[in-house]
Amino acid sequence: MEQTLSIIKPDGVQKNIIGDIIRRFESEGLVIKALTMHQLTKGEAQGFYAVHKDRPFFESLTDFMSSGPVVIMVLQGIDAIHLNRKIMGATNFKEAEEGTIRSDHASSIEHNIVHGSDAPETAAWEIAYFFSNLDIMA
Numbered sequence: 067m068e069q070t071l072s073i074i075k076p077d078g079v080q081k082n083i084i085g086d087i088i089r090r091f092e093s094e095g096l097v098i099k100a101l102t103m104h105q106l107t108k109g110e111a112q113g114f115y116a117v118h119k120d121r122p123f124f125e126s127l128t129d130f131m132s133s134g135p136v137v138i139m140v141l142q143g144i145d146a147i148h149l150n151r152k153i154m155g156a157t158n159f160k161e162a163e164e165g166t167i168r169s170d171h172a173s174s175i176e177h178n179i180v181h182g183s184d185a186p187e188t189a190a191w192e193i194a195y196f197f198s199n200l201d202i203m204a
């Protein structure tokens with residue numbers, strides 16, 4: 067069993083497709099172990115995406131991520147990190163496989179509906195950024 071962090075970004079919440087996204091995760095066998103809805107401050111978005119701080123899109127990305135509520139979840143399952151990324155599709159929606167969340171819903175490389183951890187170390191760090199152990203169901 068593996069855990070990964072998933073965020074439904076402000077564009078996903080704005081489009082009222084939280085249920086559609088969660089259905090896709092659950093129907094592939096991922097189980098929600100923690101869930102919260104929160105509007106990130108600019109500082110919280112900058113901290114979360116600190117790894118991208120020197121990238122040209124950092125300012126715009128952190129503005130976008132703090133522009134409205136997001137849904138933050140811990141997903142658990144076999145090979146959860148890879149499975150979540152498969153369900154999301156490629157970061158660039160133009161390259162995302164048909165039937166993935168980003169292929170169906172994203173409108174730009176930045177407004178790409180969902181975020182998912184990319185490796186076990188980042189998953190552990192990202193989960194701990196938002197949740198304490200007490201918030202995560204056994």
Ligand code: CMP
Pocket residue numbers: 118123127157175176177178180181182
């Ligand atoms: P995410 O998986 O959340 O990780 C970093 C985010 O930066 C990415 O999704 C996109 O929303 C955003 N982004 C904006 N421009 C780019 C870009 N050129 N390359 C990669 N990510 C980008």
